[in-house]
Amino acid sequence: MNQTVDILNDLVGFASVSRDxxxxxxxxxxDKLAKYGVDPVIIPDKxxxxxxxxxxxxxxxxxxxxxxxxxxVVPIDGQNWTKPAFSCTYEDGKYYGRGxxxxxxxxxxxxxxxxxATRLNLNNPLHxxxxxxxxxxxxxxxxxxxxxxxxxxxxxxxxxGEPTEMGLAxxxxxxxxxxxxxxxxxxxxxxAPMAMNALHLACDLAGQxxxxxxxxxRAGHKDDDxxxxxxxxxxxxxxxxxxxxxVPNAAFIDFEIRNLAEDDPMALLDKLKERxxxxxxxxxxxxxxxxxxxxxxxxxxxxxxxKDAEIVSFMKALTGHNTTIKVAFGTEGGLFTRxxxxxxxxCGPGSMDQGxxxxxxxxxxxxxxxxxxxSTLNQRLVKGI
Numbered sequence: 001m002n003q004t005v006d007i008l009n010d011l012v013g014f015a016s017v018s019r020d021x022x023x024x025x026x027x028x029x030x031d032k033l034a035k036y037g038v039d040p041v042i043i044p045d046k047x048x049x050x051x052x053x054x055x056x057x058x059x060x061x062x063x064x065x066x067x068x069x070x071x072x073v074v075p076i077d078g079q080n081w082t083k084p085a086f087s088c089t090y091e092d093g094k095y096y097g098r099g100x101x102x103x104x105x106x107x108x109x110x111x112x113x114x115x116x117a118t119r120l121n122l123n124n125p126l127h128x129x130x131x132x133x134x135x136x137x138x139x140x141x142x143x144x145x146x147x148x149x150x151x152x153x154x155x156x157x158x159x160x161g162e163p164t165e166m167g168l169a170x171x172x173x174x175x176x177x178x179x180x181x182x183x184x185x186x187x188x189x190x191x192a193p194m195a196m197n198a199l200h201l202a203c204d205l206a207g208q209x210x211x212x213x214x215x216x217x218r219a220g221h222k223d224d225d226x227x228x229x230x231x232x233x234x235x236x237x238x239x240x241x242x243x244x245x246x247v248p249n250a251a252f253i254d255f256e257i258r259n260l261a262e263d264d265p266m267a268l269l270d271k272l273k274e275r276x277x278x279x280x281x282x283x284x285x286x287x288x289x290x291x292x293x294x295x296x297x298x299x300x301x302x303x304x305x306x307k308d309a310e311i312v313s314f315m316k317a318l319t320g321h322n323t324t325i326k327v328a329f330g331t332e333g334g335l336f337t338r339x340x341x342x343x344x345x346x347c348g349p350g351s352m353d354q355g356x357x358x359x360x361x362x363x364x365x366x367x368x369x370x371x372x373x374x375s376t377l378n379q380r381l382v383k384g385i
Contacts, residue, residue, distance in 0.1 A: 003115070004371055005095070005364075007032075008108035011071075012088040012097035018072040018135045021049035025071050029053055029111060029130065036118040043143050045132070052144040053130040056153075057114060058122030058381065065377060065385075066127035066155035066342065067110040068332060070134030070141070073099035079358040094361040101350030105362035106161030106370060109349065113374035123384035126377075127155045134332060137177065137298035141332045149340045156385065157311045159377075160333040161348030163355060163362070164325065166369045168315050169346035171225065171326040173232075173258040174302035174334060176265040179295045180205055182240070185287035186249035195247035196287035199240045201279070202251040205292060206235050208275045209255055212268070221262040225326040231263040254297075258330075261304035269294065301334040303344060311343040314385070318376050319347065327352070347373070 014025040023044070030040050033055055040055035058064060076085045076098055083089045089096040095105070110128060117126045133140035148154060162169075182202045187195025213233045222229045233255065240251025257265040276292060283290035305312065307324055316322060329352055333344035349366035 002371070003112040004109045004367055007111050008095060008100065008104060008367070009088040011104040011108055012099060013086060015086045016072050016099070017075050018133055019075070022071045022132045023049050023051055026051045026053050026130065032111065033114070036115055038118060040128075041147070043147060045140065045143075050132040050140060052132060052140060053128070054144055054147065055114065055128045056125050057118045058125035060153065061125065062153045063156040063385065064125035064127060064381060066129055066158040067114070067374070068129045068131070068158055068160045068336065069103050069107040069110055070131045070332065071104075071107065072132050072135050072140070073102070073104070074135050074356050076358070081358045083359055093364050095364065095367070096359055096361045098360055100362040101163045101360050102352060102355035103162050103348060103350075105163070105350050105367055106348035109367060109370040109374055110161060112371070113378060116375070117378050117381065120378060120382050122378075122381045124381045125153075125155075126381055131332060137175070138300040138330065138332050138335060139298070141335060145335055145339050154340060155342055157314060158333065158336045158342045158344040159315070160331045160336075160344055160346045161370070162327070162329070162331050162346050163348050163350035163352050164327060164346055165351050166319065166347060166349060166366060166373065167325050168312070168319055168321045168323070169327045170303070170305040170307060170312060170324045171261070172303050172328070172330055172334065172346070173226070173260060174265060175298075175300055175330050176257045176259070176269070176296060177298040178255055178257070178269065179297050180253045180255065181293045181295070182251045182253070183289060183291045183293070184247070184249050184251075184283070185289060187247040189245040189247055192247050194286075196283050196290045198248045198251040199238075201283060201290065201292060202238055202240060202253050204279045205253055205276055206238065208272060209233050209235055212272060212275070221260050223260050223262075223326070225324075227328060231257065231259045231268070233257050233268070259302060261302050265299070300330055301338045303331065303334040303337060303346070305337070305343055305345055309343055311345055315345050315347060318373050318380070
């Protein structure tokens with residue numbers, strides 16, 4: 001087995017589901033890098049059980065390229081795996097295990113490439129950034145971004161290695177997750193018209209969200225680089241009520257907006273509030289306390305790197321691709337670009353068609369392509385970008 005596969009075997013063995021600690025995995029990487037004279041920065045969360053890792057090799061100057069990956073994976077609960085989820089299994093040219101595609105395959109290749117770079121005389125630095133809690137809304141990387149924002153030296157470019165089948169992706173949609181708390185008035189179901197059913201308010205809100213989605217699909221901004229070429233609004237959860245003969249006084253809806261760069265999610269939320277305001281006013285005539293309150297629970301920006309940006313030309317030379325794509329899923333790349341001005345693209349082994357599913361895999365061919373790209377990158381860093 002080559003170095004990338006050796007590391008992938010080890011990484012998959014860490015069950016770094018987002019709800020659980022990732023510190024053992026981070027300490028494993030730190031110990032591995034220390035053997036090559038690298039002293040990475042570890043940025044723990046408040047509990048100390050999760051952490052980001054940031055390392056640099058090469059000259060202590062501005063510029064160079066950052067390889068970015070998340071170390072957390074989604075749960076396997078309720079999934080019918082036919083192979084061990086937290087053990088890397090090779091079969092028919094594929095490496096199976098949770099996170100092999102999303103995205104420990106790239107992380108393994110990035111670590112191997114970084115180790116190889118420590119032996120080279122680089123003219124530009126190579127940066128390695130590993131995060132936690134990406135799968136629950138790009139949460140963990142924020143402290144790493146804060147650190148980079150204060151650093152005297154920043155990377156010139158960032159490659160986020162999410163699975164694109166090694167295609168060159170320049171964009172993804174932003175995401176805003178919102179909870180709507182619907183307040184009504186309880187009562188006996190035999191006297192339901194004298195109460196105010198919070199679940200009915202929630203359903204009215206869901207109906208307005210559906211109407212807005214229809215409008216966006218029909219007449220909103222379009223970007224045909226996406227498989228869903230318009231901004232989407234989606235209700236993911238409704239909860240309320242205690243038992244059938246009680247009119248519920250509270251309910252909530254969790255919904256999201258996944259927006260194109262041309263659409264402002266806050267403007268869409270304001271529009272939704274305007275649409276629902278008359279319904280709330282009618283409800284208040286029965287129950288003055290009736291209301292719907294909105295709380296943003298998580299948000300991250302989209303990525304929309306121009307196709308003529310320097311990083312795109314640079315990546316085309318590395319990969320041999322002449323075309324670009326955009327991906328449906330979110331990444332940390334939008335945060336790197338928006339918050340600290342590092343131009344970012346997405347390029348990594350495997351396909352999200354396998355991500356989050358049982359018997360997740362990345363092919364040996366895709367890993368080899370990634371290794372080749374990162375080896376070419378190291379040679380560019382030797383020559384100087």
